[in-house]
Every structure is written in structure tokens, then in C-alpha cells.
Amino acid sequence: xxxxxxxxxxxxxxxxxxxxxxxxxxxxxxxxxxxxxxxxxxxxxxxxxxxxxxxxxxxxxxxxxxxxxxxxxxxxxxxxxxxxxxxxxxxxxxxxxxxxxxxxxxxxxxxxxxxxxx
Amino acid sequence: xxxxxxxxxxxxxxxxxxxxxxxxxxxxxxxxxxxxxxxxxxxxxxxxxxxxxxxxxxxxxxxxxxxxxxxxxxxxxxxxxxxxxxxxxxxxxxxxxxxxxxxxxxxxxxxxxxxxxxxxxxxxxxxxxxxxxxxxxxxxxxx
Numbered sequence: 001x002x003x004x005x006x007x008x009x010x011x012x013x014x015x016x017x018x019x020x021x022x023x024x025x026x027x028x029x030x031x032x033x034x035x036x037x038x039x040x041x042x043x044x045x046x047x048x049x050x051x052x053x054x055x056x057x058x059x060x061x062x063x064x065x066x067x068x069x070x071x072x073x074x075x076x077x078x079x080x081x082x083x084x085x086x087x088x089x090x091x092x093x094x095x096x097x098x099x100x101x102x103x104x105x106x107x108x109x110x111x112x113x114x115x116x117x118x
Numbered sequence: 119x120x121x122x123x124x125x126x127x128x129x130x131x132x133x134x135x136x137x138x139x140x141x142x143x144x145x146x147x148x149x150x151x152x153x154x155x156x157x158x159x160x161x162x163x164x165x166x167x168x169x170x171x172x173x174x175x176x177x178x179x180x181x182x183x184x185x186x187x188x189x190x191x192x193x194x195x196x197x198x199x200x201x202x203x204x205x206x207x208x209x210x211x212x213x214x215x216x217x218x219x220x221x222x223x224x225x226x227x228x229x230x231x232x233x234x235x236x237x238x239x240x241x242x243x244x245x246x247x248x249x250x251x252x253x254x255x256x257x258x259x260x261x
Binding site: 020028 | 130135185247
């Protein structure tokens with residue numbers, strides 16, 4: 001039996017990529033907090049992960065579907081960014097990125113131990 | 119890679135907020151400067167922001183799929199009429215003893231300044247977070 005690195009790393013690579021894409025969307029929301037008429041957007045992480053799982057073969061570039069954020073209190077100038085909400089989502093997303101990264105490095109450590117036979 | 123587009127987005131936001139802080143500083147600095155005629159009185163300036171969706175990089179390859187930078191469309195003057203004050207002792211006073219002060223709302227400008235610096239700090243925080251994300255990715259596989 002051989003070691004298949006791709007299969008062994010499993011879901012974490014996809015999760016990491018999706019987290020990075022989501023942080024770009026959230027960074028855009030945070031950047032445009034004072035832009036009139038800007039509509040905040042986000043990715044439904046769970047739905048995107050399910051969609052990626054459903055593919056038999058991974059597409060070269062998966063473009064996640066973007067949703068519009070529903071603001072709890074719309075503002076006069078049409079901007080739907082709520083600074084506190086976006087900041088919380090951004091920092092949670094960054095923490096989840098670190099978590100995926102930790103899982104990935106644990107996988108690597110396991111593979112290394114298997115290769116070295118210890 | 120998605121990281122550099124995040125850096126660009128945060129950078130554009132910081133630039134926009136810096137320009138906003140610049141206009142606030144200029145408005146506050148000139149709030150008390152009198153002029154001899156309504157035309158020559160200082161006019162408060164305000165920046166106008168717009169979202170710039172980035173889809174393609176210079177070489178035509180797709181970089182970001184949804185990133186929106188902040189674009190500074192223009193800096194416009196408020197167009198509000200200056201206040202006329204009777205100050206016959208002022209060397210700039212006209213024949214009837216009036217001078218013209220710019221209609222700058224100092225409280226409004228202070229609130230604008232706080233909002234701009236908060237947004238700037240948010241962008242700095244985004245940059246720091248993304249930097250630590252990238253550093254974590256670079257250290258992957260070590261130890």
C-alpha cells in the first residue's frame with residue numbers, strides 16, 4: 001500500500017482555499033465601509049464545502065457563489081456594511097484559517113512519521 | 119494567489135481614508151480663515167468614494183473573483199455659502215466692514231475624522247491578520 005498525499009490531506013486543503021477566498025470578500029466589505037451604495041457580500045462556507053465535496057474531480061478553479069448580506073439596520077446611503085459584524089466575521093474566518101492550517105500541519109507530521117517508520 | 123489582492127484592497131482603503139483625513143485636516147485648519155469676498159472664502163472639501171470591482175489583472179489572468187477596492191472618484195467642495203460677519207477692525211474687511219468665513223461645521227468634521235481613523239485602523243488590522251495568515255502558510259511543514 002502506498003501513501004497518497006492528496007487523499008490523505010483530505011478536506012483541509014479545500015477548506016483552506018475557501019477560507020482564503022472568504023477573507024478576500026470580507027476584506028472588501030471592510031474596505032468599503034464608507035462607500036455609498038456598497039452591498040456587503042459573503043460566502044456560505046458550509047454550502048460551498050458541500051458543493052466541493054459533490055464533485056468527483058476537483059475543478060481547476062472553483063468560483064464560490066457570492067451572497068448578499070442582509071443588514072440588521074439599513075443605512076440611508078444604501079451601504080449595507082456593518083463594521084462590527086464584518087470585523088467579527090473576518091477575525092473568526094482568520095481563526096478558522098489557522099485551525100485548518102494546524103490540521104494540515106498535523107497531517108504532514110503524521111505522513112513524515114509514516115515515511116520515517118517511527 | 120488571493121493574498122496579494124487582499125493587500126491591494128486594504129491598501130486602497132487606507133489610501134482613501136488618508137485622503138479623507140487630509141480633507142478633514144484642511145477643513146479644520148481653514149475653518150477660521152477670513153476672506154475679503156464670498157468668492158475667495160475657503161470651501162469645505164469632501165472626498166467621494168466608489169467601489170472598484172477587480173476581476174482581471176494586467177496580464178489578463180483572473181486574480182480576484184469578488185474583491186472590491188475603494189476608488190477615490192473626486193474631491194468636491196461643499197458649495198455652501200460662506201458666513202458673513204461684521205468685523206470692521208479686520209484688515210480684510212470690505213467697505214461695509216464685513217468679512218467672510220468658510221461654512222465649516224467643526225463638529226461634523228471631528229466626527230468625520232474619528233470615522234476615518236477608525237476605518238484606517240480596521241484596514242491595518244486586516245493587513246496584520248492577513249500577514250499572520252500568510253506567515254502561517256509559509257511555515258507549513260516545518261518542525
